[in-house]
Amino acid sequence: MRFPLHITTDMIKHQLRHGLKGHKRYPFVLMLEPLYTCNLACLGCSVERHTGRIEDRLTLEECLKAADDSGAPVVSLCGGEPTIYPELKGLVEGIIARKRHIYLCTNGLLLDRTVYGQIAPHNRLTLNIHLDGLKRTHDQVCDREGVFDNALEMIKEGKRLGYRITTNTTIFKETDMDEVEALARLLREHQVDGMLLSPGYQYDDSVESDFFLAREEIHQKFQRVLDLSKRYRLTSTPMFLEFAAGLREYPCSPWSTVTYTPQGWRGPCYLIGEKYYQTWEEFWQSVDWNYWESRQDPRCYNCKMHSGFEASVVLGLRNSLKDMLRMAVWNFLE
Ligand code: SF4
Structure with missing residues (x-):
């Protein structure tokens, strides 16, 4: 099975519950950023909003209220670096x-201090470790030597201790896809439970970037990812990968992944912070979802992010028996 059975059944129950209430839009994932403090300064990270000060964090009560308000069955703890958050346990x-x-979601540097031995493995907890390539590339992206070796050690130790472990890799313009395949092979040897490959994309289409991918470049790289998905345990759905490879289209579902x-x-x-809202009600009722679903904003042109489109894939299944069977x-047999 691709995902543990209880995750799959919880997601199905969540959809049925909202479907029975006639809801068209509802969150699947809460991206919770409890703090803007990190112990790395990686290339491609949106550090412009990071203050770096630990006192600028959310309280535990604010975090849990966000989980209650959104009702999302999956909570992705990101940041900043969540293993620094003092109230993590x-x-x-x-x-x-x-x-x-x-x-x-972690760079892995502090797992042995703030997670292993502090927070027990649980079937509702997955450690999602950032790895943007093999040693040379990853250390370069993280702007620090030794980060790759540490992450790999933490993966080995985490698996030994019984944690569910996945990885998260961003693909940039210079990413060598043969290296991504070598990384996938290595992670399979270490029995990693799944690998997420995301495109690092360019918001402003009028500016040529050395680093971020434009739409056609994403299509090219993801045709290779589609091929890798036949041999390695990727966590993106096949339809999403076809979308990222330019082989099918979907509207966006920005409401499916909400960010606090x-x-x-x-x-x-998650990607465009045009405005911040102080209450859930204000946020949910004020954003013009019709506009953002249509992808007509210029900043959406290159976007092929899971956070916008995996829910569109799931909701689109009802229109295609073939996709539903695939x-x-x-999920269940591969
Ligand atoms: S396409 Fe969707 S997820 Fe991507 S930037 Fe636009 S609104 Fe955000």
């Missing part, structure tokens, strides 16, 4: 007590 326990699933930060609810989406085979 209480936060993980509080989210698990609400029967949600946690993806703890020390500045408030970020709207309209999805079932992908």
Whole structure:
């Protein structure tokens, strides 16, 4: 099975519950950024909003209220670096007590100090470790030597201790896809439970970037990712990968992945912080979802992010029996 059965059944129940209430839009994932402090300064990270000050963090109560307000079955803890968050243990326990699933997104540097031996493995907790390539590339992206070796050690140790571990890799213009395949091979040897490959994309289409991908470049790189998905355990759905490879189209579902930060609810989406809202009600009712679903904003032109489109894939299954069967085979049998 691609995902543990309880995650799949919780997601199906969540959709049924909202479907029965006639809801068209509802969150699947809460991206929770409890703090804007990090122990690295990686290339491609949106550090412009990071203050770096630990006191600028959300309280534990604010974090748990965000989980309650959104009702999302999956909570992705990101940031900043969530393993620095002083209230991490209480936060993980509080989210698990609400029967949600946690993806703890981390660079891995502090796992042995603030997670291993402090927070027990749980079937609702996945450690999602950032790895943008093999040693040379990853250390270069993280702007520090030794980060790759440390992450790999933490993966080995985490698996030994019984944690569920996935990885997250961003693909940039210079990413060598043979290296991505070598990384996928290495991670398979270490029995990593899944690998997420995301495009690092260029918001402003009028500016040529040396680093971020434009739409056609994403299509090219993701045709190779589509090929890799036949041999390695990637966590993106086959339809999403076809979308990223330019082989099919979807509207965006920006409401499916909502983001709460020390500045408030970020709207309209995880990627574009056009405005921050202080309450859930204001956020949910004020964002012009019709506009952002249509992808007519110039900043959406190159976007092929999971946070906008995986929910569109899931909702689109009801229109295609073939896709529904493919999805079932992908999730349950591959
Ligand atoms: S297309 Fe991308 S940038 Fe635009 S609203 Fe959707 S997720 Fe945000």
